[in-house]
Amino acid sequence: MSAADTSLAGRVRALAAAVQAADGRSDAKVVTDARAVVERAGERVAFSGGWTVVALAGATGSGKSSLFNAVTGTELARVAVRRPTTAKPMAVSWGTELPHELLDWLDVTGRHLVPSGPHELSDLVLLDLPDHDSTEVSHRLAVDRIVQLVDALIWVVDPQKYADAALHEGYLRRLAPYAEVMMVVLNQADRLAPEALDTCLSDLRRLLDAEGLGATPIMAVSALHGSGIPELREALARTVANKQAMTRRLSADVTVAAGALAADLGTAAVPDLDERLQRQVVGALGAAAGVPVVVDGVRRAWRKRGTAATGWPFVTWLQRLRPDPLKRLRLDLTPGDHSPTDVNRTSLPKASAVQRARADQGLRELADRASAGLPRGWATSVRDAADGRRSVLLDRLDVAIAGTELEVRKGTWWWRLFGLLQWLLIAAVLAGAGWLLANPLLLGLGAPPLPSVRWYGIPAGTWLLVGGVLAGLLLGVLGRALVEVGANAHAAHARRRLEESVRTVVAEEVFEPVDAELARYRLARERVAEATRS
CATH class of the missing domain: 1.20.1270 (Substrate Binding Domain Of Dnak; Chain:A; Domain 2)
Structure with a gap:
């Protein structure tokens, strides 16, 4: 090769x-x-x-069929006064066999073999086409079809119609990129005096050059008298030999x-999804999916659970009667909280009109940025990629939020410590109260009283009772302050985790499809650039 x-x-x-x-x-x-x-x-x-397919094409009366017979040395092409004479493409080849498969592909049924040994035109398939200006539509369609398939074209013109618009506007001008595989032959040169022939050829050259066909050679021949025919055969032989x-x-x-x-x-710069825009979209979709509600639920759940675990037991038991904020949203559930047929979904409230508007605006801005400067069809495909799976997107966001580990169920180690201290203080309060009440009861029963123990003149029972209450309340206040700090920290941590979950879904449903479309656009342009380089 x-x-x-x-x-x-x-x-x-x-x-x-x-x-x-x-x-x-x-x-x-x-x-x-x-x-x-x-x-x-x-x-x-x-x-x-190794075959080379060359077609003779021309207008009615140009002498194309006569030229075909002169070049092939046959009388195969019918020449007559009635026009047009060539109704269907006809092929001639030299050698020992015809390239039937190639002619089948060309859909040329008229086939003729000129028997010969090794020959300068042995690998040539020469076609005689119908007149391109025929009044028969089928003739013109046959010419248009064959013109797209052959390897080289010889346009036959005559001195009267060499500048005909049907040829120049209908074929030559739009075939300018094929200038190197075309030739224009001025037939019937015998009808012109030498000076007139030179003028005609000069004018023809000027027309071709103006149409971008400067690389297309021209030749003057006379099929009737044979002048120029050897040179034309020699040009065909060079074309065949060149392969x-x-x-x-x-x-x-x-x-x-x-x-x-x-x-x-087009040639515009390919858009890109910058990080700031992606953050905006993730934030807007996260808000619409309920991330702020969940973050607030984490804060309140941590506060409730922490207060219940570290506060004064005589007061915090009321906290246990209140519903858990996260469980109300069907978040942070234990396996026992689910029924066997439950799907892991939330009970988050639907997005407000403002949140939906923000989400829509974010997706629109993303689509607009990603499609800026792209051709219409590509811009549409990018917008469809950004917004085409919205119903699936919102459903997946709900499932992703439900599946995010919020890390609030276990609490923290100091909750247990504070809880133990609170119960020890409760024990002290009960012991002090019992000590203070025991002696009156014992006296009423006639039993000896408990020994009196005082500290700074105050009975020990009073110290235990009052001290236990005050210490429990103070420990509860300290615990509440620490719980509040932890609630804010865990809310911030939950926000990050939720935004990661949201970003993962949005990346799969929005960013990646949009990036895939942009990558496809880049690939198309790169491959077109490769195909254009000759």
Whole structure:
């Protein structure tokens, strides 16, 4: 395989990858045309076998069929006064066999073999096409189809209609990228005097150059008298011997398709999702999903549980009668709190109108930023990726919040210490009260009293009773202060954990799909750039 063939194969693969990436996002016609080029290139290379396909195309009365007969040395093309004379494409090849599979692909049924040994035109398939200006629609469609498939084109013109708009505007101008695989032959040169012929050729050259066909050679021939025919056969022989017509034609196809796709993709900078914007979206969706409510629930639950564990037992028993803030939200439940058929979901209140508006605004801003400067189809796909799974997103956020470990169930070690001290102080209070009440009871029963113990003139029972109450209350106040500090710290920790859970879900449902679309857009542009490089 030559270097040109290797380069073409790589460009076709790059174009195929660009088509796959752009499918459903770029202009449908542009993508369809590019896909057709990829398919056509693969099919044409598979049928190659060293054959070069050249087509003769021209207008009615240009003498195209006569020229075909002159070049092939046959009378296969029907020449008549009635026009058009060529109804269907016809093929001629030299050698010992016809390339039937290639002709099947070209859908050319008229096939003729010129038997010969090794020959300068042995690997040539020469086609005679219907007139491109025929009044028969089927003729014009056949020309348009074959023009897209052949390796090289010879446009046959005559002195009267060489500047015809049907040829120049309908074909030559739009085929400018294929200038290197085309030739324009001025037939019926015998009708012009030498000076008139030079003028005609100069004017034809000027027209072609103005249309971007400076690389397209021109030649004057006379099919009737045979002048210029040997030179035309020699040009065909060089094209066949060079073995590059197919590669250059397919390369031009890839260049045209890749150029159209590149124009559709644009050249604007590819947007990116910056961290600040992601934080805003996570915050807005977290608020809509109930993160502030859960954080407040963690704070109040820690406060309630801590106060109940460390406060004065004569007062804190009332705390135990109040409902737990987190369990009311169906959060931080123990396995026993669930029924066997429960799904791990919350009972968070629905987002307020303000919260929903913030969430919608965050998603819109994300979509707008991520799609800024993109072509319409790509911008739509980015917006769909950002907002296309909203119902699933909100459902997953609820489940993620329900599954976040809030770390408030176990409390902390000093709660148990304070609780033990409180019960010891309760024991002291009970002992003091019992001591103070015991002697009157014993005297009433006629029993000896307990020994009197005083400290600073105050009975020990009083010290135990009053001291236990005061110490318990003071310990409860200290515990409440420490619980409040812990409640705020755990609320902040819970917020971070919840935001991590929210971010994980939002990343999977929003950021990653948007990033995937942007990566797909980058890939399409990169592959188009590869396909464009010849």
